[in-house]
């Protein structure tokens with residue numbers, strides 16, 4: 353019995369030595385041959401059943417020693433095989449370090465975000481406070497306090513997203529003027545950038561877009577000052593040399609009211625397809641604060657005057673980058689966004 357154990361040990365050693373161990377598969381084959389379920393070492397263990405009780409312990413010990421010996425040798429052989437495989441790969445492989453890298457693309461800020469930050473920066477330097485207001489307004493702030501009577505067309509169900517009776521998504525940032533005037537005493541200067549919502553949708557109108565409101569209140573504030581501030585603002589946004597014009601208009605909360613245009617940024621006022629041949633582009637509304645608005649906010653209209661303005665940020669971003677459709681700005685299309 354013990355001869356067959358030492359014989360098997362010799363056979364195993366001889367077989368292992370005869371192999372050029374370059375692969376894990378070679379070593380695995382030997383492991384199965386000796387240690388597998390029907391392997392040679394396993395066979396010897398099975399034979400233990402036919403032995404007498406006296407013979408068994410010594411025999412069992414020997415076979416187990418053999419089993420351990422074989423297992424260890426196989427473990428070592430596996431390491432040798434893995435190393436050999438690596439060496440072979442290194443010898444045959446070639447890394448071309450001159451190949452271009454896989455482009456890593458860096459993200460960038462959104463064009464709307466850029467415009468908003470630039471506007472905030474500009475007005476902050478002129479001493480304006482920033483108030484972001486709230487997206488959901490009541491009838492008082494969105495309309496009534498802004499001198500907008502109940503039958504005014506801008507209250508139409510077709511324009512306003514109502515959430516409940518007298519509660520709506522704000523249709524403009526002007527309501528923030530009221531919140532601000534209720535909580536601050538003049539003199540003050542503030543801007544209110546934020547999202548606004550209207551039931552409207554085509555190439556240049558979206559149901560959600562961004563505006564920036566502005567409000568200045570003090571003694572002796574004039575329309576001329578409004579024009580001055582907005583001219584400097586337009587110079588900043590579109591480069592000095594851009595012309596502005598104020599067209600008479602109507603807003604319930606300003607009197608007089610005006611619509612401000614800038615000379616077309618594409619044709620410099622010559623007239624082109626983008627400005628429909630007029631040479632001008634509309635930027636936003638503005639005017640002197642209507643005394644009724646002051647009264648609604650507890651501010652004395654005999655003592656104070658002010659001006660207010662409101663612009664579409666999407667429109668400014670579109671003009672700057674010649675973006676043809678407003679929907680692109682909020683569409684999250686990688687192909688569009690990666691151009692900035």
Ligand code: PHE
Nearest residue numbers: 524526603637638660661662
């Ligand atoms: N709220 C107006 C609009 O959405 C713009 C505006 C703001 C006009 C302030 C005058 C003064 O069109």
